[in-house]
Amino acid sequence: MDIGEETIEDTFNINKVLKTLFSSVKEIANEKRIELIYEMDSTIPRKLRGDSESLLLLLSKILTFVFQNSDRKEIVLSLSSVEDFLYEEFISFRIQETNIEKEKLLAFLQIHASKDIEMLGGKIVDDHENISDIHLSIPFKNFELGFRRHYRLPDKNVVGKKVLLLCSNDKTGQSLKKMFKYFHYEVDVGMEELKKNGNDLGLYDILIVSETIFTEKIKETISKVQERAPLKYALLRDHDDLDDDIKTDSEHFIKPITQEKIFDLIMSLYDDKPSTDKSDTAKIENA
Numbered sequence: 001m002d003i004g005e006e007t008i009e010d011t012f013n014i015n016k017v018l019k020t021l022f023s024s025v026k027e028i029a030n031e032k033r034i035e036l037i038y039e040m041d042s043t044i045p046r047k048l049r050g051d052s053e054s055l056l057l058l059l060s061k062i063l064t065f066v067f068q069n070s071d072r073k074e075i076v077l078s079l080s081s082v083e084d085f086l087y088e089e090f091i092s093f094r095i096q097e098t099n100i101e102k103e104k105l106l107a108f109l110q111i112h113a114s115k116d117i118e119m120l121g122g123k124i125v126d127d128h129e130n131i132s133d134i135h136l137s138i139p140f141k142n143f144e145l146g147f148r149r150h151y152r153l154p155d156k157n158v159v160g161k162k163v164l165l166l167c168s169n170d171k172t173g174q175s176l177k178k179m180f181k182y183f184h185y186e187v188d189v190g191m192e193e194l195k196k197n198g199n200d201l202g203l204y205d206i207l208i209v210s211e212t213i214f215t216e217k218i219k220e221t222i223s224k225v226q227e228r229a230p231l232k233y234a235l236l237r238d239h240d241d242l243d244d245d246i247k248t249d250s251e252h253f254i255k256p257i258t259q260e261k262i263f264d265l266i267m268s269l270y271d272d273k274p275s276t277d278k279s280d281t282a283k284i285e286n287a
Helices: 014-024 025-030 052-069 102-119 169-179 191-196 216-228 257-268
Strands: 012-013 035-040 047-050 075-080 088-096 134-142 162-166 186-189 206-210 231-237 253-255 281-286
Touching: 012 014, 012 052, 014 025, 014 257, 025 052, 035 088, 035 169, 047 052, 052 088, 052 102, 052 134, 052 206, 075 169, 102 134, 162 169, 162 231, 169 186, 169 257, 186 191, 231 257
Parallel strands: 035 075, 162 186, 162 206, 206 231, 231 281, 253 281
Antiparallel strands: 012 047, 047 134, 075 088, 088 134
């Protein structure tokens, strides 16, 4: 084994890297009033081997540039890979629809990021269709060889759920939908989908609703539904002064939302252990 290679290779949780990345660019994101949203495909293993520190520095550098130059109010960083992530595969890191001129993007990447990308063994993917996207492909190793399901629900009472997402931000709703569907949940997004089902919240097992559209009337409706159906609900809210290290549970679900946090929320909502200080309301909050 190459000792030099081993010194820059570590085992890391990709969710924790994304959480740290979110914190590292939070100041400029707040300054520019831009929301960073993550999309994670089910193909991404939870634990990887590689140079996580260099990856974090690279993504932080690129996102800082994007926030400084984009007029978008939401920036989506999506992660995807091959269907069967066996040993070592390329992971795509795509920053979508930056609305920055392609020449400016390429100049920045070549001058300020190409060495970092090369050190990681990655490459810049030239996307001729989505010209304002930044698309990187970087190889990492799967720590848990042979596993295709990286987040496993423990028993039958947490599978087969139906979820309704009422989010004030459509991109956030679509991101959450993708991550809930990892668990083969049936997911509807928006009031129109609720109307198609006769406005009956009792058809759903989990409701996530943004605080900005949460009213007393909605709260009363949920309470009435809970008298006849086992509906859980989560309040999607922003909050800037919570401890970043607070545990994800049914009371605290802190942005950025990752696949692991969706898993933790499900486990918390369906935790059968008796508790006097927990409710069915999960708060999705900004770190």
